Amino acid sequence: MLKLTKKADYGLMALKYLAERPETVALSAKDIADAYGIPAQLLAKILQQLTRAGLLRSHAGMNGGYALSREAREISAYEVIHAIDGPFFITSCTKGAKGCELTPSCTIKEPLARVNDTIAGVLKSISIQDLAEHEHPHGRGHEVNALVSLTL
Amino acid sequence: MLKLTKKADYGLMALKYLAERPETVALSAKDIADAYGIPAQLLAKILQQLTRAGLLRSHAGMNGGYALSREAREISAYEVIHAIDGPFFITSCTKGAKGCELTPSCTIKEPLARVNDTIAGVLKSISIQDLAEHEHPHGRGHEVNALVSLTL
DNA sequence: TCAGTATACGACCAATTATGTCGGCGTTTC
């Protein structure tokens, strides 16, 4: 149904939370989980995935926790989603390992691959900073240079 | 994981198949299912959904089957997906009936709603005709006027 | 008018995926 998993949502929320608090050294998984009322252990695993993907730095021990490994501006929503849910393809027949098993099948996937790329492009053009900024100023948002065109 | 269901894929494939054969009066679910090697009964249900949504016309009895109810150019991929998978939202907290249950949650969903609209726009700009046409001419495809911009 | 071919629809089951939990281990700080 073309939607993000909750894990990806949680991940984005957590990064946004961190981006909004640039002064703090690190926040524990529990801190963030409590802030949003989401399962702490589940969020912990998600943050670990993001750490492995290089989006977060982690620090064990007391007063440890997680912090962004880069500027919020330099982390895209795409990276987060990709790190958590893996590479996404809009088509079911992902054409990865074995492609479509059925012979003449999926004459559909080639045009839809373009759509897939377009969506990925949009997601890549959105940074965590964008998500964090948008909160307060009800005024004009800024134009993301995601003027994607689509050639079929 | 942000992908179409197989049902939606099947639906698109079937409509494309019909679009490629404008001369035929009607094709049965079985004909189309056999052409792609997909379960006939499943495809039948999908085609019924599309019929209910007004994208297809059906006719029972011998030499019956399904036909496009409009020009292939006038049927968008969005309509097909919507008819089969229902309204899609990129965010898990759909903000529909009850929205996010958690109090300050999903401060994320508002910016992502824009992304959602963007994707929907792209899908709306693609017609079944686009899918069908693309097949043979290896030459230049045409530019779909889906120059979507995204203001956060 | 009857046999054959088709759609229509609901109930159901099976497979997959998503979500969440548990327990044990390694690290750092106080």
Place this chain on the structure above:
DNA sequence: GAAACGCCGACATAATTGGTCGTATACTGA
């Protein structure tokens, strides 16, 4: 060395998807 933390893999459970079955209904043509 104990408390607070991250790290990891194995489960368990819930939800969704994919697919099947049975039956009813509609239309066609001989």
